[in-house]
Each structure stands twice: as structure tokens, then as C-alpha cells.
Amino acid sequence: MANSVLEVDNVTKTFPGxxxxxxxxxxxxxGEIHCxxxxxxxxxxxxxxxxxxxxxxxxxxxxxxxxxxHFEDSGDAIARGIGMVHQHFQLIPVFTxxxxxxxxxxVTKGALLDLAAAxxxxxxxxxxxxxxxxxxxxxxxxxxxxxxxxxxxxALFRDADILILDEPTAVLTPGEVDxxxxxxxxxxxxxxxxxxxxxxxxxxxxxxxxxxxxxAGRVVGSTTAEGTTxxxxxxxxVGRDVVFQVEKTTAQPGAAAMxxxxxRVQDDRGLETVTGLDMEVRSGEIFGIxxxxxxGQRELVEAVCGMRPATGGRVEMLGRDTTDWNPxxxxxxxxxxxxxxxxxxxxxxQYSIADNLVLNRYSQTKFSRRGVRNTSAxxxxxxxxxxxxxxxATGASAALSTLxxxxxxxxxxxxxxxxxxxxxxxxxxxxxxxxxSIEFIHRQIIELRDRGAAVLLVxxxxxxxxxxxxxxxxxYRGRLAATVDAADATREELGLLMATxxxxxxxxxxx
Amino acid sequence: MSRPGDADSSITRASGHLHRFLTxxxxxQPLYVSLYAIxxxxxIGGVLISLIGVxxxxxxxxxxxxxxxxxxxxxxxxxxxxxxxGSALALALPFRAGxxxxxxxxxxxxxxxxxxxxxxxxxxxxxxxGIAIPLIIIAGTMGxxxxxxxPGVLRTKTGAHEVISTIMLNSxxxxxxxxxxxxxxxxxxxxxxxxxxRTDPISDTAVLPxxxxxxxxxxxxxxxxxxxxxxxxxxxxxxxxxxxIATVGLNPHAAHYSGMNVNRVIVxxxxxxxxxxxxxxxxxxxxxxxxxQPGTFFLMGFDGxxxxxxxxxxPVAVIAAALLxxxxxxxxxxxxxxxxxxxxxxxxxxxxxxxxxxADAVVRYLFRVHEQGQSPFRATSVEGAA
Ligand SMILES: Nc1ncnc2c1ncn2[C@@H]1O[C@H](COP(=O)(O)OP(=O)(O)OP(=O)(O)O)[C@@H](O)[C@H]1O
Ligand SMILES: [Mg+2]
Numbered sequence: 001m002a003n004s005v006l007e008v009d010n011v012t013k014t015f016p017g018x019x020x021x022x023x024x025x026x027x028x029x030x031g032e033i034h035c036x037x038x039x040x041x042x043x044x045x046x047x048x049x050x051x052x053x054x055x056x057x058x059x060x061x062x063x064x065x066x067x068x069x070h071f072e073d074s075g076d077a078i079a080r081g082i083g084m085v086h087q088h089f090q091l092i093p094v095f096t097x098x099x100x101x102x103x104x105x106x107v108t109k110g111a112l113l114d115l116a117a118a119x120x121x122x123x124x125x126x127x128x129x130x131x132x133x134x135x136x137x138x139x140x141x142x143x144x145x146x147x148x149x150x151x152x153x154x155a156l157f158r159d160a161d162i163l164i165l166d167e168p169t170a171v172l173t174p175g176e177v178d179x180x181x182x183x184x185x186x187x188x189x190x191x192x193x194x195x196x197x198x199x200x201x202x203x204x205x206x207x208x209x210x211x212x213x214x215x216a217g218r219v220v221g222s223t224t225a226e227g228t229t230x231x232x233x234x235x236x237x238v239g240r241d242v243v244f245q246v247e248k249t250t251a252q253p254g255a256a257a258m259x260x261x262x263x264r265v266q267d268d269r270g271l272e273t274v275t276g277l278d279m280e281v282r283s284g285e286i287f288g289i290x291x292x293x294x295x296g297q298r299e300l301v302e303a304v305c306g307m308r309p310a311t312g313g314r315v316e317m318l319g320r321d322t323t324d325w326n327p328x329x330x331x332x333x334x335x336x337x338x339x340x341x342x343x344x345x346x347x348x349x350q351y352s353i354a355d356n357l358v359l360n361r362y363s364q365t366k367f368s369r370r371g372v373r374n375t376s377a378x379x380x381x382x383x384x385x386x387x388x389x390x391x392x393a394t395g396a397s398a399a400l401s402t403l404x405x406x407x408x409x410x411x412x413x414x415x416x417x418x419x420x421x422x423x424x425x426x427x428x429x430x431x432x433x434x435x436x437s438i439e440f441i442h443r444q445i446i447e448l449r450d451r452g453a454a455v456l457l458v459x460x461x462x463x464x465x466x467x468x469x470x471x472x473x474x475x476y477r478g479r480l481a482a483t484v485d486a487a488d489a490t491r492e493e494l495g496l497l498m499a500t501x502x503x504x505x506x507x508x509x510x511x
Numbered sequence: 512m513s514r515p516g517d518a519d520s521s522i523t524r525a526s527g528h529l530h531r532f533l534t535x536x537x538x539x540q541p542l543y544v545s546l547y548a549i550x551x552x553x554x555i556g557g558v559l560i561s562l563i564g565v566x567x568x569x570x571x572x573x574x575x576x577x578x579x580x581x582x583x584x585x586x587x588x589x590x591x592x593x594x595x596x597g598s599a600l601a602l603a604l605p606f607r608a609g610x611x612x613x614x615x616x617x618x619x620x621x622x623x624x625x626x627x628x629x630x631x632x633x634x635x636x637x638x639x640x641g642i643a644i645p646l647i648i649i650a651g652t653m654g655x656x657x658x659x660x661x662p663g664v665l666r667t668k669t670g671a672h673e674v675i676s677t678i679m680l681n682s683x684x685x686x687x688x689x690x691x692x693x694x695x696x697x698x699x700x701x702x703x704x705x706x707x708x709r710t711d712p713i714s715d716t717a718v719l720p721x722x723x724x725x726x727x728x729x730x731x732x733x734x735x736x737x738x739x740x741x742x743x744x745x746x747x748x749x750x751x752x753x754x755x756i757a758t759v760g761l762n763p764h765a766a767h768y769s770g771m772n773v774n775r776v777i778v779x780x781x782x783x784x785x786x787x788x789x790x791x792x793x794x795x796x797x798x799x800x801x802x803x804q805p806g807t808f809f810l811m812g813f814d815g816x817x818x819x820x821x822x823x824x825x826p827v828a829v830i831a832a833a834l835l836x837x838x839x840x841x842x843x844x845x846x847x848x849x850x851x852x853x854x855x856x857x858x859x860x861x862x863x864x865x866x867x868x869x870a871d872a873v874v875r876y877l878f879r880v881h882e883q884g885q886s887p888f889r890a891t892s893v894e895g896a897a
Binding site: 331 | 749750751752754758761762764765767768769770771772
């Protein structure tokens with residue numbers, strides 16, 4: 001029998017009004033990858049936060065290598081060889097990679113930092129596990145995938161041999177995901193043990209040795225990758241039959257609802273990332289934008305929604321020239337926007353769920369009269385939306401920050417998908433959502449399309465783009481390299497286009 | 512013999528009642544830190560006093576009687592406190608938008624100067640009081656608002672941080688006022704008949720009615736500033752503008768995304784802050800001084816910062832904090848007379864209060880008070896890590 005390095009024994013953790021974990025037990029063996037699955041709010045993050053010393057269990061014990069662990073804080077957990085990569089990275093953007101890695105665990109020579117020694121150690125680690133990082137790069141300049149490798153090296157630098165990865169792949173591009181799994185394999189081959197949280201069942205089946213499924217804070221099943229399928233995992237998680245492929249009729253597109261002509265936009269650093277983009281989204285269709293991150297998708301979305309000025313070209317929506325309108329005006333025209341970066345733009349974490357649900361509609365006559373807020377109307381609306389979108393929380397007055405990541409996303413989606421919508425601009429709508437919620441949100445988007453709305457969908461998830469879109473534009477270096485019919489598109493063709501910006505196979509529809 | 516257990520449980524029961532009273536009836540929970548900070552400062556102040564060789568109880572008793580000993584002293588304390596309400600609101604209001612307004616000192620001067628100028632205009636004496644008084648008050652309020660709005664505009668147009676620009680604008684208006692009021696050649700605003708530098712007296716019709724002939728005079732400006740607290744509280748807690756202010760303060764990116772005009776909110780919040788200070792200054796010019804002297808508002812703006820922080824930037828709590836602050840200052844002379852303690856002891860205690868309120872970790876640790884949100888829109892906070 002393999003030795004267990006970590007045992008969680010009948011642990012219970014409650015927050016005011018919620019039982020986040022109830023009698024949860026789990027064993028992690030040496031050198032194995034143990035996947036933790038569960039719906040949004042099932043209690044996965046809570047569980048691993050306890051293992052990492054960020055929360056203390058109300059009841060139950062956690063044992064590391066057979067010894068009881070009573071962690072006061074994460075420092076104690078690190079000392080016992082536990083490392084964690086949070087979904088939101090904890091790096092300091094203005095520091096270099098090496099500085100970030102040694103932060104809190106400085107290598108010193110006398111009173112001075114010994115950066116050279118640190119660099120050597122980082123190189124050695126990187127070599128050993130196949131983690132390509134440049135110790136001298138500034139973290140702020142790195143892609144999300146690179147930053148994640150830095151987080152991993154940081155944990156390894158502290159001699160972690162139990163690694164907790166909370167939704168590490170949610171923010172990665174497909175290529176980065178493959179690299180990431182390469183790294184994870186080499187880690188386990190060298191004796192590291194890993195707890196891995198994800199919502200992507202395909203990944204689970206590909207890498208997991210064992211799988212534990214949580215539902216509503218309790219363990220509802222435990223199995224091995226060989227003994228299960230995506231469908232049965234999904235059903236176990238959600239407690240009902242889940243449909244993976246959303247049914248979708250052929251689109252009945254109407255007139256162009258949104259158009260850009262020669263649109264140019266700069267990013268925060270003043271670099272032009274949208275370089276004369278022409279695009280047309282018709283009402284009644286879903287237009288998906290595929291592309292490797294950083295090819296101007298973010299700036300395109302922000303410019304269309306009025307959050308970022310265009311430096312050239314035009315945006316037209318519903319027959320109006322909306323170039324450089326402000327977000328309020330764009331919104332009032334009937335344009336909704338689900339932003340890519342939820343915590344930065346989409347929510348105010350300290351506000352209640354109710355206030356977040358009216359964040360951009362608070363001034364409508366329904367929610368205020370003569371500038372005075374109508375709190376009872378806001379609460380009524382919030383209760384209805386929470387019901388409709390299945391937001392799991394203790395109530396509409398709970399602070400948004402106490403919701404699980406997926407439920408926060410549902411709040412944003414609920415807010416944006418209500419009202420009289422003509423155009424929906426949506427970036428990464430299902431990032432961090434469980435299969436059940438993805439199914440639900442996909443259905444909502446398609447329903448919206450069938451009611452005649454134009455949908456611009458940006459997603460790093462090629463599967464999502466292919467499943468939802470009617471037409472697909474591939475964005476490459478600030479322009480659409482090609483526009484293809486979703487029905488004819490293949491993964492390979494899109495992948496080639498995303499990587500190189502051209503493909504002989506797509507000349508027929510080149511714009 | 513009474514059983515100690517009984518006394519014990521009745522004490523816990525009593526303190527339980529007090530606790531419920533504090534939390535529910537008065538919603539004082541967020542103010543625990545302030546209450547304990549005052550307590551702690553009085554304790555340390557008491558130790559200091561006894562080190563000097565005076566019985567702290569005697570000194571505090573004299574101070575207390577100086578504050579509220581009889582009707583006239585009470586009125587004097589009230590009068591002393593009234594302008595502090597305005598200068599404290601000048602910090603508390605933009606604080607919600609994440610702005611730190613250090614400029615109440617200058618906004619008071621700008622408001623006072625405008626009020627004194629308008630009040631002394633020759634045609635003011637032809638107007639009935641019902642028009643002249645609102646006029647002088649509005650003038651002062653506008654003067655403060657403009658002076659407060661400038662750093663807001665600078666912030667939005669150039670990115671200049673409001674802490675720096677308000678401090679500089681304090682100096683600008685102070686020296687400008689000194690010159691305007693002091694210069695004989697040319698005469699700008701100076702009352703040439705007066706030996707001390709000051710403006711012409713305001714018209715009799717522009718004088719706020721007196722309530723009590725105390726030292727200083729208690730006048731109806733009291734109602735204006737009390738009312739202002741409730742107006743500001745209502746504005747911050749119940750209106751769309753207040754929601755915008757809080758959103759800009761907590762997450763300006765989300766404010767921009769949701770269509771709020773972040774720059775407009777910043778400028779308006781700063782202007783509103785200046786208006787609060789300006790109103791306080793105008794009420795002083797009109798009700799107490801009758802003319803403008805540059806020294807009148809000395810330190811009043813900075814005390815306002817301390818008061819606002821003591822009130823945890825809650826507008827209604829500002830009333831209590833300002834009353835405490837002003838009446839301590841007004842009661843100090845009796846303490847000096849009777850206990851022979853320097854007035855500065857009160858200043859030391861006030862400085863300690865500010866210290867404990869600003870470095871509230873000390874108080875939280877000593878009294879085990881949990882973190883509490885500042886914004887009314889913040890949902891009831893839930894403890895994070897256990
Ligand atoms: N600090 C907190 N205060 C109150 N409730 C909390 C807190 N943290 C989590 N919860 C609640 O505990 C439950 C479990 O949350 P948790 O974050 O562990 O879910 P999760 O499984 O990680 O979900 P997701 O996949 O959406 O990230 C949720 O109902 C959540 O609202
Ligand atoms: Mg989570």
C-alpha cells in the first residue's frame with residue numbers, strides 16, 4: 001500500500017449561515033494526483049484552505065505524514081512542506097521573478113540578499129521539473145501561464161512536497177494547459193503529491209490518480225480515473241443528468257447589429273493591440289472570437305463597450321455611431337457586457353449581492369426615485385435573480401466576497417442577462433464555473449440569440465467557442481485573420497489560424 | 512452575605528444589556544474602537560496628570576464642569592463645537608470615495624472670506640434678514656465648494672494627489688487671505704478703521720440670530736450644521752450619488768465599467784466637502800465674529816480630521832465626536848483655574864485619541880474588537896479566517 005502523506009479526517013467547517021465542509025475525509029498518497037471535484041460552492045477551496053492553514057477546522061483533524069497538524073497560519077503549513085497555488089496569483093508585478101520567488105524566504109549573505117545564489121537555485125528547480133522561467137523577467141510582463149509557473153517554482157523553492165493547486169487551469173490557454181500537465185507529471189514522478197481542483201472533467205480523467213467529489217460540503221463519491229467517465233462524474237457532482245453539448249438550432253441571422261470599421265485601440269502600455277479591425281455581428285447570431293490571449297481581444301471588447309477610447313476607426317451598434325461613447329450610454333442602448341476580469345471590473349467585493357446585481361442599473365427608475373435608492377425594489381429584484389440564476393448564498397444581503405468563485409460569476413451573469421438586451425458582449429463567460437452552471441449559462445446565451453440578440457463571444461476555451469458560435473473570427477495581431485462558419489470549422493484549422501494568422505484552407509472566406 | 516455568583520451574573524447581564532443597547536439601539540458597533548480609544552486616552556492622560564502631582568480626578572472633575580457644569584458653559588461648549596462639525600464632514604464625505612481631504616483648513620478660509628465679503632457688501636443692509644442670512648451662508652458654502660473642487664479637478668485632469676494639492680492650497684489661501692485682509696496699500700478687504708487686520712463688519716441684517724449669550728455665543732448656525740450631518744448621511748447612505756461615491760471608493764474600475772463617471776464623482780465629492788467646511792465658516796462669520804480674521808479658523812480644519820476619524824467617518828457620529836472635541840477645548844480653562852493644569856493636557860489627550868483611532872490595531876487588540884466595514888453599502892461583514 002502506498003504511504004499517505006496527508007490525511008483529512010472528518011473535518012467540518014462552518015461559516016455564519018453555511019456549512020462549507022461537513023465530515024469531509026480525504027487521503028493523499030505519496031506521488032499521486034488527487035483531483036477534487038464539485039459544484040461551485042461545494043466547499044473545495046474551503047477544504048484546501050484549511051489544509052494550507054488559512055482557515056481552522058471547527059471539528060476533525062488534519063494529519064501530515066501521520067502527525068496531527070494544528071496550523072495557526074499558512075507559515076506553519078509551509079514549514080510542514082505544503083505549498084499552494086491560489087487561483088488568484090499572489091505575485092508582486094513590479095518585482096522580478098527571482099525577487100518574487102525568494103520573497104519571505106530570502107537567501108542572504110550577511111545582511112544582503114544573495115540574488116545570485118537564489119538565481120542558481122531557481123535555475124536548478126526549473127531544469128529539474130521542466131518549468132521554464134526567466135529569473136530576471138519582471139512579473140508584470142509575463143503571461144498568465146508564465147506567472148503560474150513562477151507560483152509553482154515559488155512553492156517548490158520552499159521545499160513543498162505536497163502541492164495544492166486551486167483551479168490552476170481556469171486561466172490558461174489550451175497550449176499552456178498541455179505544458180502545465182507536462183510539469184505536473186514530472187512533479188509526481190519525482191515524488192511530489194498533488195491536490196488538484198478543476199472544473200474541467202477532461203483534465204480530471206487525463207491526469208488524476210484518484211478523484212473525490214464534493215457536493216454541498218460533503219463527500220459524495222471517491223473513485224479512480226479508470227473507473228469513471230465524464231458523464232458519471234458530472235452527474236455525481238450535480239446530482240442529476242448533465243447535458244454537455246447544448247442543443248442549438250441553426251441561427252436565423254438578421255441585419256448587422258454591431259460593426260467595427262478599421263478599429264484601432266491601444267492597451268494600457270500605449271501599444272496598439274487592435275490594428276484596424278473590421279468585424280460584423282448580426283442580430284440573431286453568436287459571433288465567436290478565437291485567438292491566443294494578448295492578440296487584442298481584451299482591448300476590442302473594452303472599446304466596443306465604451307470602456308476604452310478608440311484611437312482610430314469606428315464602432316457602430318444598432319445603426320448608431322457609438323465610437324467613444326461612455327459605458328452608460330452603450331449600456332442604455334441595450335448592450336450588456338460580461339467582463340473578462342470579474343474581480344477587477346465586474347463586482348465590488350465588499351458590496352452585498354443585491355448591490356452587485358444592480359451595479360449598473362441602480363439609477364433606473366425601477367430602483368430609485370429622484371436619485372433616492374429604493375432598497376426594497378433592489379432587494380426584491382435581487383431575490384428573484386438569485387432564484388432564477390441559482391446563486392447559492394445565505395441571502396441577498398451577504399457580502400459578495402463570501403461567495404465561492406463560481407457563484408460570484410453567476411451574480412455577474414445574472415445582472416447582465418436581464419433587461420431588454422439587443423447586443424451581448426461576453427468575455428470568458430464560464431471561467432471557473434462547474435459543468436452544471438456552464439450548461440445553464442450556455443443555454444441562456446443561446447436563448448438570447450434566439451430572441452434576436454447579437455452576441456459577441458470571446459473565450460480562450462476553443463471548445464466553448466466551437467460549441468456556441470455560429471461564425472468564428474480568429475483574431476491575430478489585432479485583426480481578424482479569418483472568419484469561418486462554425487459548422488465547417490475544425491480544431492486543427494482554428495489552431496493553425498490562431499498560431500500563425502493564416503491557413504490555406506480558409507482562403508474562401510478571408511475578409 | 513450575598514453570594515458572589517449572583518453579583519457576577521448580574522454584572523454580565525447588565526453588560527449584556529449595555530452591549531445590546533450599544534449594538535442594536537445605537538448601531539454603535541463600528542464605533543467601539545473610538546469609545547475605547549477615548550477611554551484609553553483618558554486613562555493615560557490621568558497617569559500623566561498624576562505624574563505632575565495633581566489628582567487626576569480633581570482635574571477631570573474640573574474639566575467636566577468646565578464642559579457641562581451649568582447652562583451657560585454647556586451652551587459655550589456647544590458653540591465651540593459647531594464649526595468642527597463642518598470641518599469634520601469635509602473629511603468624512605470624500606473619504607467614502609477614497610479621497611483624503613486635508614484641505615478643510617483652507618476651505619474654511621475660502622468660505623469665511625467669501626461670506627465676510629458678501630456680508631459686508633453695502634446693499635446687504637437693505638435686505639431683510641430672511642434674505643441676507645441665506646445669502647451670506649450660501650456665499651460661504653460656495654466659496655468653500657470652489658476651493659474644495661479645485662483639488663478634485665487637479666486630481667482628475669493631472670493625477671495630482673489630493674493630499675498634496677489640498678495641503679498646498681491651504682497655504683495659498685492662508686497667505687492670500689492674510690494679504691487681502693492685512694494690506695493697507697492697496698486696500699483689498701481690510702477694514703481701514705480697525706487696528707487689527709480684519710474685514711469690514713458684515714451687515715446687521717446678515718447676522719444669524721443668537722440662542723444663548725454664552726462664551727462664545729451660541730447661535731442658530733447650530734441647527735444648520737446639525738442638519739447638514741443628516742443631509743450628508745442621507746446623501747451617502749440612501750442616494751444614487753452616495754452609491755457612486757462608495758463604488759468609486761471601493762473599486763474605481765468597477766465604477767467605470769458600470770457607467771459611473773468616476774471623474775465627476777471625484778470632483779463633486781471634493782466640492783461637497785469644501786461646501787461643508789464653507790458652511791461652517793459662514794455660520795461662524797455670520798453668527799459669532801461678524802467679520803473675517805485669518806486666525807479665526809486656525810487648526811479648525813486639522814481638528815476636523817481627528818474628529819472625523821474618531822467618528823469613523825460616519826456623518827451622524829460626527830456630531831458626537833465634534834461635541835466631545837469642542838467641549839473639551841471649551842472646558843479646559845476651568846481645569847486650569849481650579850486644578851492648575853495646563854490647557855495643553857487636553858490637547859495631549861486629544862492627540863492620544865487621534866493616535867489610538869488612527870492606529871486602531873492597538874485598540875482592537877486590547878479590547879478584542881473585530882474589523883468592521885466603513886461603507887453603509889458594505890454587507891454585514893463576515894469574519895474571514897477563523
Ligand atoms: N469567508 C467566508 N464567509 C462566509 N461564507 C463563505 C466564506 N468562504 C466561503 N464561504 C461559503 O462556503 C461555501 C463553500 O465555498 P468554497 O469557496 O469552498 O466553494 P468552492 O467549492 O471552492 O466553489 P468554486 O468552484 O465556485 O470556487 C460557499 O457557500 C461559500 O459561500
Ligand atoms: Mg473555489
